[in-house]
Amino acid sequence: MGKIKKLLPGGIWFLDPPKDISLDGYRIDKVIQYTDFVITLYFAIVVIALVFFIWRYNSRKNPKASYDHGNQKKHLIMTVAMGLLVFFSIDVVIETMSFKDLKEAFWNFPKGKDVVRIEVMPQQYAWNFRYAGEDELFGTDDDIVPSQNIMHIPVNTPIVIQLTTYDVIHSFYLPNFRIKQDATPGMVTAMWFQAMETGQYEIACAELCGNSHFKMKGYLTVESEEDFDSWLGSLEPEGTKDELDDWGAEEVEGVPEFWAWAWKELK
Numbered sequence: 001m002g003k004i005k006k007l008l009p010g011g012i013w014f015l016d017p018p019k020d021i022s023l024d025g026y027r028i029d030k031v032i033q034y035t036d037f038v039i040t041l042y043f044a045i046v047v048i049a050l051v052f053f054i055w056r057y058n059s060r061k062n063p064k065a066s067y068d069h070g071n072q073k074k075h076l077i078m079t080v081a082m083g084l085l086v087f088f089s090i091d092v093v094i095e096t097m098s099f100k101d102l103k104e105a106f107w108n109f110p111k112g113k114d115v116v117r118i119e120v121m122p123q124q125y126a127w128n129f130r131y132a133g134e135d136e137l138f139g140t141d142d143d144i145v146p147s148q149n150i151m152h153i154p155v156n157t158p159i160v161i162q163l164t165t166y167d168v169i170h171s172f173y174l175p176n177f178r179i180k181q182d183a184t185p186g187m188v189t190a191m192w193f194q195a196m197e198t199g200q201y202e203i204a205c206a207e208l209c210g211n212s213h214f215k216m217k218g219y220l221t222v223e224s225e226e227d228f229d230s231w232l233g234s235l236e237p238e239g240t241k242d243e244l245d246d247w248g249a250e251e252v253e254g255v256p257e258f259w260a261w262a263w264k265e266l267k
């Protein structure tokens with residue numbers, strides 16, 4: 001395995017996925033691992049059967065072709081049985097796992113005082129973030145808008161994101177949280193997640209959104225609640241630019257003058 005790893009400096013994604021530091025990311029990994037397991041198993045069975053029949057009916061052993069109409073009833077039963085086996089062991093299992101995860105986690109939005117709410121508005125090719133400020137309302141004078149591409153969150157705290165886009169479709173993707181959500185023109189979409197570890201992580205755009213899609217990168221800092229509060233407190237309302245140099249991030253041309261929307265209550 002070591003040699004293969006050297007050939008692929010990025011690692012092998014299913015052996016070395018980005019570290020999962022989220023509360024619910026393990027659910028996505030479990031679905032992917034099950035899918036990988038079951039398709040590998042069935043693929044192996046098909047290949048073994050193929051090799052077996054090539055060997056069993058090779059022309060040297062069977063120089064003369066024989067004609068056989070087979071047994072129609074047997075064929076029908078086998079075909080239906082295999083179809084049902086695949087349907088129940090792949091489709092039904094994956095659907096059941098997925099809907100359980102959606103119900104228990106991803107569609108089960110946290111409510112309450114400790115939730116941190118952030119509005120996200122991507123544009124070609126950068127991420128804009130907005131925190132509500134002291135009045136807890138979005139679109140008011142005390143909103144905090146950090147430097148472009150910079151997002152901070154406290155650890156062990158549920159984070160609810162609402163998203164829309166300034167231009168084309170983008171997709172907010174946190175590889176270390178196994179979560180992504182599209183930002184779509186004309187609508188506000190939402191997602192939530194919770195970090196279990198502090199550190200610095202990548203924010204990627206998961207929707208091919210134009211010629212510089214590849215460099216649409218954001219920087220997520222997960223920190224203690226005290227550090228998060230002091231970071232937020234250190235920013236002037238509607239943004240300061242001081243953090244850009246630390247990360248080597250750049251602001252793009254045409255940063256929107258003003259943007260925000262009233263927080264949508266989630267049902």
Ligand SMILES: [Cu+2]
Nearest residue numbers: 170205209216
């Ligand atoms: Cu994008």
